[in-house]
Amino acid sequence: MFxxxxxxxxxxxxxxxxxxxxxxxxNNISPPLRPFSKNGTHGSNKKKPGVFKAEIPRRVLVGASxxxxxxxxxxxxxxxxxxxxxxxxxxxxxxxxxQKLVVDGRVEATLNDAHKIEISEDGHFKGKVEVMEAEISGxxxxxxxxxxLLTIHKSGRIDGSVRYGEIxxxxxxxxxGDMRSLDETNHxxxxxxxxxxx
Numbered sequence: 001m002f003x004x005x006x007x008x009x010x011x012x013x014x015x016x017x018x019x020x021x022x023x024x025x026x027n028n029i030s031p032p033l034r035p036f037s038k039n040g041t042h043g044s045n046k047k048k049p050g051v052f053k054a055e056i057p058r059r060v061l062v063g064a065s066x067x068x069x070x071x072x073x074x075x076x077x078x079x080x081x082x083x084x085x086x087x088x089x090x091x092x093x094x095x096x097x098x099q100k101l102v103v104d105g106r107v108e109a110t111l112n113d114a115h116k117i118e119i120s121e122d123g124h125f126k127g128k129v130e131v132m133e134a135e136i137s138g139x140x141x142x143x144x145x146x147x148x149l150l151t152i153h154k155s156g157r158i159d160g161s162v163r164y165g166e167i168x169x170x171x172x173x174x175x176x177g178d179m180r181s182l183d184e185t186n187h188x189x190x191x192x193x194x195x196x197x198x
Contacts, residue, residue: 081098081099081100082100082101082102083098084101085104085105089106090105090106091107092108092109093109094109095110095112100114100116102118102120103117103123107126109125113130114130116135117131119137119138120138123138124138125142129144129145131147134149134150136158136173138157140159141158144160144164145163146164149164152168152173152174152175153170154170154171157176158175163180163182164181
């Protein structure tokens with residue numbers, strides 16, 4: 001590939017000699033190559049300090065304008081936000097970081113800051129719950145506050161105190177205890193405040 005010039009008159013020995021570069025061009029000999037730099041040019045291989053930018057994958061949303069409510073609903077389908085208590089499982093305690101709780105077994109707990117609770121036909125929940133939505137097909141005992149929609153299916157039974165935004169009770173569904181709409185509760189509180197009595 002590279003061949004040595006056997007010319008003995010010394011023309012190619014000097015790098016600054018113009019006749020040497022003319023001889024190189026006429027003999028098709030290329031000058032030695034320097035390694036490429038990161039920016040794709042020949043030159044020194046010095047690293048330039050730069051800012052590290054981590055690329056975080058982003059969820060692609062369909063549609064130009066998606067509200068925060070629908071974005072939140074998309075995240076409910078994610079299995080990482082769902083807690084399922086199996087049929088033969090008993091759970092006691094406080095549940096705080098759960099978007100959707102599915103009860104197939106028995107739970108005695110307090111559930112705060114969750115979006116939805118589902119109690120299956122074989123499920124039993126005892127305790128205090130504050131959620132946005134609830135579907136009851138099994139048994140619930142305690143205090144239940146549902147800010148949006150409470151659905152009691154035909155096999156569902158609630159014993160205790162219930163507050164709800166909207167309610168659907170299928171034929172056969174049962175509620176035993178104190179039951180009020182959140183609008184009604186807020187309206188009664190405003191009347192008491194206006195009278196001046198506490």
